[in-house]
Amino acid sequence: MTSIAGIISSLFRRDMEGYLEQPVNPVTLENLDSLMVGLDPTLDDTILAICSSGDQPFALLEKAGKVVAVDREDYQIRYARDRAEALRHRNYDEFFQPKKWKPSTSYAQEIKRVKEYFNESRLDRVREKVGFLSFIHADIFKVCKKQRFSKVYLSNALDWTKEISPNEALRIVANCLPTGGLIYLVTYDSIKNIDDELPPELEKNEERTKEALETERSRPYREQWETLTVYQVYQNI
Numbered sequence: 469m470t471s472i473a474g475i476i477s478s479l480f481r482r483d484m485e486g487y488l489e490q491p492v493n494p495v496t497l498e499n500l501d502s503l504m505v506g507l508d509p510t511l512d513d514t515i516l517a518i519c520s521s522g523d524q525p526f527a528l529l530e531k532a533g534k535v536v537a538v539d540r541e542d543y544q545i546r547y548a549r550d551r552a553e554a555l556r557h558r559n560y561d562e563f564f565q566p567k568k569w570k571p572s573t574s575y576a577q578e579i580k581r582v583k584e585y586f587n588e589s590r591l592d593r594v595r596e597k598v599g600f601l602s603f604i605h606a607d608i609f610k611v612c613k614k615q616r617f618s619k620v621y622l623s624n625a626l627d628w629t630k631e632i633s634p635n636e637a638l639r640i641v642a643n644c645l646p647t648g649g650l651i652y653l654v655t656y657d658s659i660k661n662i663d664d665e666l667p668p669e670l671e672k673n674e675e676r677t678k679e680a681l682e683t684e685r686s687r688p689y690r691e692q693w694e695t696l697t698v699y700q701v702y703q704n705i
């Protein structure tokens with residue numbers, strides 16, 4: 469944490485015992501196996517991922533060449549950075565519960581599932597790659613306008629972004645990807661009709677969407693009101 473605004477916000481977020489208040493998203497509610505099936509990361513990939521708790525960027529890092537975790541909430545970035553630091557020191561207890569942050573009481577089930585996913589041998593593999601993970605505190609759509617990636621994990625950002633329409637936002641993401649680049653999109657069902665007005669650069673990847681949904685159904689994580697789709701860049705400049 470370097471910015472003055474960040475230092476001030478961290479002072480205000482401490483409780484009586486000196487803990488930092490929980491970030492809004494301390495652990496993923498999604499299925500990490502579905503994400504891996506849907507995006508199929510390889511060493512050739514540089515993946516832009518919504519950071520949130522950090523669980524998705526850490527999962528992708530195991531197989532990808534590089535991962536860039538982005539979030540517009542400073543506390544999510546600081547929380548995930550603390551987890552990366554714990555990983556670097558092979559402190560796996562702190563990876564699941566960074567000690568500066570107030571322990572989570574309301575997500576016991578999700579933390580248990582994430583611990584099952586990140587077993588010790590997987591964490592050892594992710595740890596070896598931690599130098600290939602970077603963090604950006606920014607709006608993901610601004611990052612997409614400046615840098616190029618091969619795949620994007622885009623969870624709930626369309627729901628939370630009011631400045632541009634979902635389809636405009638998808639078009640911006642498509643334009644930072646090569647032809648064949650993938651977007652793993654998670655949205656609330658409130659965002660309807662995305663497929664009806666899909667930007668011309670994108671098509672739904674039916675096969676990957678089906679496989680990811682089947683994986684999710686085998687171990688359901690998330691509330692019924694969210695949905696996942698894998699899109700693919702059809703043709704790009």
Ligand SMILES: C[S@@+](CC[C@H](N)C(=O)[O-])C[C@H]1O[C@@H](n2cnc3c(N)ncnc32)[C@H](O)[C@@H]1O
Pocket residue numbers: 493495496497498518519520521538539540541544606607608609623624625626628629654
């Ligand atoms: C609800 S969380 C995603 C959690 C995910 N569904 C899970 O269970 O792991 C959405 C995250 O995206 C971030 N976010 C939303 N819109 C964004 C944007 N335009 N740019 C960067 N981050 C954004 C939020 O700050 C939040 O951390």
